[in-house]
Amino acid sequence: MLAVATVQIKGNGIEAVLEAASFRQLLRAALAVFDDPDMVLSACRETSHQVNFEVAILRLDTSSGALASATAGSGRVEVISCAGEDRRLSAGDIVWIAVGDVPPPRSADIPIEGLGQVVDDEIARAGGGCAAALLFRSQGHPARTATYVVPNDLQAIPRLLGQVAAFFSQHAMAAEDVEGIDVVIDEILTNTIGYAFSDGKAHEVYVNLTAEAGELVIEVRDDGVPFDPLGVPPPDLSDDIDLRQIGGLGVHFIRTVMDEVDYRRATGWNVLTLHKHLTQGMGSEESES
Incomplete structure (x- = not known):
């Protein structure tokens, strides 16, 4: 745009x-x-x-x-x-x-x-x-990378999810490849907005999407308190659902949907990177060939 x-x-x-x-x-x-x-x-x-x-x-x-x-x-x-x-x-x-x-x-x-x-x-x-x-010279191919800025306000999440869905559609990603990713992003942003900022001030969370050959990469950055979600122990799924750790369930779901999940703390920012292999490829690439 x-x-x-x-x-x-x-x-x-x-x-x-x-x-x-x-x-x-x-x-x-x-x-x-x-x-x-x-x-x-x-x-x-x-x-x-x-x-x-x-x-x-x-x-x-x-x-x-x-x-x-x-x-x-x-x-x-x-x-x-x-x-x-x-x-x-x-x-x-x-x-x-x-x-x-x-x-x-x-x-x-x-x-x-x-x-x-x-x-x-x-x-x-x-x-x-x-x-x-x-x-206007000509219609171009959709950009391979898009970055969205989300304020630390839970009401901003639905709009971001709509933008993510539009990104998937622009790149003709198969529904089975991206199934559940909207819930993953919702889970990450909900926890980030709810717990990462303790100073009561306005902050921004950056969500970057990159459509690569056969892979979708999602990077979420925030300048909140240091927190490695991958350090949360996996939930005991044999426990009664009321006794299971909520945070652990969220991380477990993220690991289940995504193929790779990495975390690092860089220059005062939490950086969570998620990879998803696209088994169906991308329609835009097929049309270019």
Whole structure:
């Protein structure tokens, strides 16, 4: 996914500069949390209701060419070619993201100087404003690696699991290969968020997925208190279920679903790495051949 935004904040002096810097960070945070640009814009309005801003936001799936956008004030997102009714870009399409009085270019022809020159010319012609241009060359293959940032809030887990499921689907992983992995990730994140952070402050957990040839690698990092889950003794499955150690059951399930599980403590971070062999391969690799 690629997110592009142009923003114009009206004001003067140091106060406007501080508002712009704050809004920039707010926008980046909202784009990391919400998939829908309209929800990003709503979050910015709610948090910065006293800031006089105009904005144009674009979110593009670089694999499929699907785009979504939201605008406020004079913001505009326009496609300088035929995007089609399904809102998917085709090779050669140019997307114009602007605020202020900057009009889109009069022609889809790109000068030898590149799109940057087109943007500069239109801003100069308008006498100010803010604009960006994006050339969509072609649909690409889904990225082999994806990193997701999860706040230490249990309510953030379902969204992350949805993103993981989308990653599996993009790489056409067989259902039998990834069965139970969502429960594994849920178990790890639930325990991490519940027990790793004792200072009461906001933290982030990083979940990295890598689709390699015949293997899925999942890495979970957190900066919480040191804890090696592999040191938890295996549960005695002969005991009554009410007497079994909950933590041990979770680790046992993780070991059962995954083929390899490793832990290390590195520069203040807990790093849990999980490997899963993909017996069915990946459909995207087959289509490439």
